[in-house]
Amino acid sequence: MEEQQLIFTNHVAEALDNILAEIGPAKVFVLADVNTAGLVLPRLQAESKAAAEAETIIVKAGDMNKNLESLSLIWKQLGERGATRHALLVNLGGGVVTDMGAFAAATFKRGIKCVNIPTTLLGAVDAAVGGKTGINFNGLKNEIGAFSLATAVIISTTFFNTLPEQELLSGYAEMLKHGLISDKHIYDSLLKYRIAMADPQRLLELLEQSVKVKEDIVRRDPTEQGIRRALNLGHTIGHAFESLALERRSPIPHGYAVAWGLVVELVLSHMKMGFPADELRRFAGYVLENYGAFDFTCDDYPELLRFMSHDKKNETPDQINFTLLRNIGDLQIDCTATPEEITAALDIYRDLMKL
Amino acid sequence: MEEQQLIFTNHVAEALDNILAEIGPAKVFVLADVNTAGLVLPRLQAESKAAAEAETIIVKAGDMNKNLESLSLIWKQLGERGATRHALLVNLGGGVVTDMGAFAAATFKRGIKCVNIPTTLLGAVDAAVGGKTGINFNGLKNEIGAFSLATAVIISTTFFNTLPEQELLSGYAEMLKHGLISDKHIYDSLLKYRIAMADPQRLLELLEQSVKVKEDIVRRDPTEQGIRRALNLGHTIGHAFESLALERRSPIPHGYAVAWGLVVELVLSHMKMGFPADELRRFAGYVLENYGAFDFTCDDYPELLRFMSHDKKNETPDQINFTLLRNIGDLQIDCTATPEEITAALDIYRDLMKL
Numbered sequence: 001m002e003e004q005q006l007i008f009t010n011h012v013a014e015a016l017d018n019i020l021a022e023i024g025p026a027k028v029f030v031l032a033d034v035n036t037a038g039l040v041l042p043r044l045q046a047e048s049k050a051a052a053e054a055e056t057i058i059v060k061a062g063d064m065n066k067n068l069e070s071l072s073l074i075w076k077q078l079g080e081r082g083a084t085r086h087a088l089l090v091n092l093g094g095g096v097v098t099d100m101g102a103f104a105a106a107t108f109k110r111g112i113k114c115v116n117i118p119t120t121l122l123g124a125v126d127a128a129v130g131g132k133t134g135i136n137f138n139g140l141k142n143e144i145g146a147f148s149l150a151t152a153v154i155i156s157t158t159f160f161n162t163l164p165e166q167e168l169l170s171g172y173a174e175m176l177k178h179g180l181i182s183d184k185h186i187y188d189s190l191l192k193y194r195i196a197m198a199d200p201q202r203l204l205e206l207l208e209q210s211v212k213v214k215e216d217i218v219r220r221d222p223t224e225q226g227i228r229r230a231l232n233l234g235h236t237i238g239h240a241f242e243s244l245a246l247e248r249r250s251p252i253p254h255g256y257a258v259a260w261g262l263v264v265e266l267v268l269s270h271m272k273m274g275f276p277a278d279e280l281r282r283f284a285g286y287v288l289e290n291y292g293a294f295d296f297t298c299d300d301y302p303e304l305l306r307f308m309s310h311d312k313k314n315e316t317p318d319q320i321n322f323t324l325l326r327n328i329g330d331l332q333i334d335c336t337a338t339p340e341e342i343t344a345a346l347d348i349y350r351d352l353m354k355l
Numbered sequence: 356m357e358e359q360q361l362i363f364t365n366h367v368a369e370a371l372d373n374i375l376a377e378i379g380p381a382k383v384f385v386l387a388d389v390n391t392a393g394l395v396l397p398r399l400q401a402e403s404k405a406a407a408e409a410e411t412i413i414v415k416a417g418d419m420n421k422n423l424e425s426l427s428l429i430w431k432q433l434g435e436r437g438a439t440r441h442a443l444l445v446n447l448g449g450g451v452v453t454d455m456g457a458f459a460a461a462t463f464k465r466g467i468k469c470v471n472i473p474t475t476l477l478g479a480v481d482a483a484v485g486g487k488t489g490i491n492f493n494g495l496k497n498e499i500g501a502f503s504l505a506t507a508v509i510i511s512t513t514f515f516n517t518l519p520e521q522e523l524l525s526g527y528a529e530m531l532k533h534g535l536i537s538d539k540h541i542y543d544s545l546l547k548y549r550i551a552m553a554d555p556q557r558l559l560e561l562l563e564q565s566v567k568v569k570e571d572i573v574r575r576d577p578t579e580q581g582i583r584r585a586l587n588l589g590h591t592i593g594h595a596f597e598s599l600a601l602e603r604r605s606p607i608p609h610g611y612a613v614a615w616g617l618v619v620e621l622v623l624s625h626m627k628m629g630f631p632a633d634e635l636r637r638f639a640g641y642v643l644e645n646y647g648a649f650d651f652t653c654d655d656y657p658e659l660l661r662f663m664s665h666d667k668k669n670e671t672p673d674q675i676n677f678t679l680l681r682n683i684g685d686l687q688i689d690c691t692a693t694p695e696e697i698t699a700a701l702d703i704y705r706d707l708m709k710l
Binding site: 076142 | 497501
């Protein structure tokens with residue numbers, strides 16, 4: 001895959017006009033969902049000449065609309081409104097818009113350029129960077145897609161002021177994950193920042209640090225053959241929590257599930273790899289304070305284990321795959337844990353989270 | 356893009372079993388259309404253990420079914436019949452099957468491996484090699500797709516004995532094109548072979564030579580930024596002939612259109628680049644003898660020029676893009692010709708073809 005230009009700025013319109021002047025596309029399209037079309041696009045159009053002159057394509061919001069129907073609509077609009085292979089698509093939105101828009105761009109006339117402008121913290125730190133694009137299909141998340149890097153990603157915190165705090169915390173969990181897999185300095189700076197205080201300039205600095213952790217890993221392993229699996233830290237357990245919550249009909253935000261999943265996987269890291277107990281307690285305390293706790297009893301263990309055994313990272317269903325840490329920044333991909341070990345870790349999680 | 360393994364053999368089953376043993380996929384699927392499922396798949400299953408044990412997916416035949424509906428069916432069947440990201444798809448068929456199957460593989464779970472087994476000469480020399488994958492969409496050919504190389508392509512002439520001679524000649528025109536853009540030795544060997552004599556072993560040798568010409572160009576320019584446009588020789592005029600024939604409701608085979616398009620583009624090459632007159636006459640004679648002539652009058656010129664001006668290779672509609680030759684193997688991409696020059700070339704074509 002080609003290189004991806006990452007631009008960290010709180011002057012988004014200027015950055016967009018500059019990058020488009022540099023690329024020189026034949027025609028510019030902006031993809032937004034109904035939310036960003038109402039809240040964010042007008043702000044961008046007011047300041048960016050390119051955005052004001054672009055054709056806009058608007059799709060329905062929400063993960064349930066990250067589907068083939070919306071994708072077809074994007075392809076169709078591009079074709080019918082004169083996109084050649086020299087056109088460029090700007091994806092303005094959260095993970096749904098950047099995932100789907102970047103996939104549409106990767107496949108329209110065998111690939112046109114795109115620029116991602118994530119409008120959520122989770123999108124900025126996760127979906128918009130690193131080239132995983134796609135849609136949900138046949139009831140499965142991201143079943144269809146491609147590894148394809150946006151030409152540029154403009155990362156800013158200016159649009160986050162319209163987001164609820166829960167949404168910010170959800171994104172921040174992925175930043176904590178990047179802290180855990182990078183180094184103690186980055187990790188410490190994250191634990192010191194209080195998301196509720198909402199300092200956009202400081203958040204942009206932390207975000208830059210965090211995105212670069214991801215970018216570095218993606219550059220080394222774009223298609224997840226090895227080290228990129230480090231980015232799955234917290235997600236094996238986290239996905240099981242999300243699935244359980246969905247089954248109970250009270251869904252939890254993805255980032256919250258990751259935060260709680262990280263606690264359990266650090267417990268496993270402590271048990272199996274000697275991850276320091278004091279760091280574990282410190283992290284669990286931070287999560288409890290900011291995210292509260294995901295509540296379950298030992299009656300839920302079999303169901304949680306069942307969800308984990310279906311994880312697409314596993315080689316076989318009874319060997320559950322994890323990334324574990326020996327210490328902050330010292331990781332080991334392709335670990336496995338037995339149901340007994342996971343059960344023990346879930347017990348300790350419930351202790352730590354005072355359940 | 357990664358490297359693509361090309362296997363030239365008339366022992367297809369053995370080659371398939373070997374390559375699958377080497378790759379070691381978790382599960383194998385074979386995609387065929389209703390024609391190859393009836394005529395070719397049983398032969399392959401009788402000799403190849405892997406093919407006999409594979410799950411089969413069957414789609415409707417024909418270019419009009421190279422569409423989103425068939426693609427969705429392939430994705431769905433893969434998912435519902437247990438394809439993980441370690442599964443592999445074998446595409447057994449002509450250009451429709453290999454284009455669409457390879458695109459399905461490139462996008463299922465962000466990419467699984469695939470092996471192409473072209474069953475037509477045109478497929479072997481053109482569609483199955485080089486990573487251009489995709490489907491027709493919204494009335495446009497190959498509107499949606501990706502550049503994605505099959506892991507391996509098994510090229511054989513053993514399945515061609517079920518093909519009508521017209522089909523073989525159609526594929527042979529692309530081989531002639533590869534001869535023209537490579538060197539005099541390859542070109543001469545092609546003009547000496549008589550397709551009607553049907554010597555499969557000799558055809559396989561010529562095919563290997565020819566595919567390697569394409570492979571070499573694709574390796575230097577996988578996404579058609581420059582030199583890969585050389586492969587469009589004959590196609591600017593050829594596509595216009597195809598469109599005119601379609602408008603007259605008497606469609607012509609793609610390769611025939613390319614053969615006739617090559618004659619006109621060699622005339623242009625002679626006029627603008629000094630391509631030798633005797634080589635031009637020799638080529639026109641070969642085409643006339645084997646393909647006959649595409650018949651039109653000067654009343655059709657405006658319509659032909661209109662089709663050319665819509666070609667997606669043009670930068671602007673009135674500068675029509677061509678690849679031209681100074682001599683066999685000595686090419687110049689990104690040439691343009693005026694309507695007057697093209698008109699003159701069409702006149703000369705009609706003379707050469709005794710119309």
